[in-house]
Amino acid sequence: MSNQTYNDYLYNKEQKERFLKDRTFNTREAYSRVLKRASSLEEEFGKDLYNFNISEIELLINYLAPTTLSSVQSATSPITVYIDWAIEQGLRTDNFNPLSTLIDREYLEKFIDKSNELIFSKDDIDDITGRLTNRIDAAVIQCLFEGLMGKKYSELLNLTIHDINENENRLILTNDIDEGHKKKRVLMLDGDSTLIKLLIQTFEKKIYYKNNGNPSPNNKSDIINLVENDYIFRAAALGVKYLGKADSHLVLRKLRLVADWMGQPHLTATNIRNSGMLYYAYKLYKDRGKLEKEEYDIICERFDIKMNSLGYYNISRQKNDFLNVKTIEKIYGKGTS
Known part of the structure; x- marks a missing residue:
């Protein structure tokens, strides 16, 4: 997609601002993003978006590269509303909105950008975790896949070896709702889940291999010692800051590293x-x-x-x-x- 599609200005600014001025703040922000992205096409075609034909509208929607049905709807809604408004104001050369009869699921789905798939299959996840040298990296991904999350990943970071019942395949999870308020729940894992075994392996590991176990000539050492405590997800023993529970950045760093190693930029929590x-x-x-x-x-x-x-x-x-x-x-x- 051309960077010109993301111009940070409004074409025919006076009319656009008239259209936006009575909207709520959130609606105005959402509509402005789409209208600003339309500006390069408006310049190219020499006309305001309100006079676009269906082919030109579809080109704009494709430029927006929506990845889900909801994002297609978020893209088309401002266009539809803007053209309807322009018709009411007598601005459009005809009184027909090209999108008025086309906004159904089948039509919208054709605009979904399939170039970056956002859903990973169970086999995909198994392949990724199976190629990770450090059990802690694999455990972060498997926990998220099996339903652990919490505010700022607190269900992962609060997990201790004492919260694991291997015989019953059960975890006790603690979510930090807000300051001083915690929510506990029991998660019964399915019989085919290997998560508990992975969590125990993670706890038993006292060192972390840098760069997924691939030695680097630039490193003085290719391993990092981990803090020793009862938590499953432990920080590096490089100082005293995280002798207890690790910070949420630990999860974010692990995900970024794995995404880079595996060439999977969409491997997000x-x-x-x-x-x-x-x-x-x-x-x-x-x-x-x-x-x-x-x-x-x-x-x-x-x-x-x-x-x-x-x-x-x-x-x-x-x-x-x-x-x-x-x-x-x-x-x-x-x-x-």
Whole structure:
């Protein structure tokens, strides 16, 4: 995509600002981003976005490179609203909005950028963790994939050897909700999970191999000693700052390093967690032959999704973007039920 698509100004600024001035702050910010990105095309075509035809609108949407259905909707909504506003103001040369009859799921899905896949299959995760020399690196990824998270990764960082029940395949997790307020939950792992074994191996390791075990001639030493305490995820013993629980940056550093080593720039905590949710949905769908409210509630409980004030899990965005049968069949194959 050309960098010109990301111009930080509005074409035909006076009209755009008239359109934006009565919007709420958040709406104005969201709409402005799309309108600013349209400016280079507006200059190229010599006309305001409100006079774009359908081909020109589709070119703009493709330039925005949306990666999910929600991001396509976030791109098309400001365009639709802006053109409708322009028609009301008598600005468009005709009184027809090219998007008015086309905004359905099938139409929007064709704009989703497939060049960077954001969901990893169970085999992908196993391949990545299997190529990691340090068990702590593998454990971070596997924890996120199996439902551990918490505020600032606190369910991982609070985990001690005493929170692991190997015989019952059970973990006691602690989430730091806010200062002085912690939330505990019990996570029962499936019979095929190897997470507990991996966590115990992580605890037993007292050293960390730099660069995934590949020696570097520039390093005085290729190993780092880890702090010795009861936590599973421990920082380097380079000072006294993290003699106790490690900081959330430990998780972020591990993910960045692994992403670099594996050539997987989209190996982020959110994408790993989403991938785990899809795998859990796949297993439920395979066992039960359906993926409905009951199954979604089980997934949400497993991954500690918050309920709204009415006692419902609000995961409509996830269901639209990836947590659905279509994505299950794409990642794990058809005929899985």
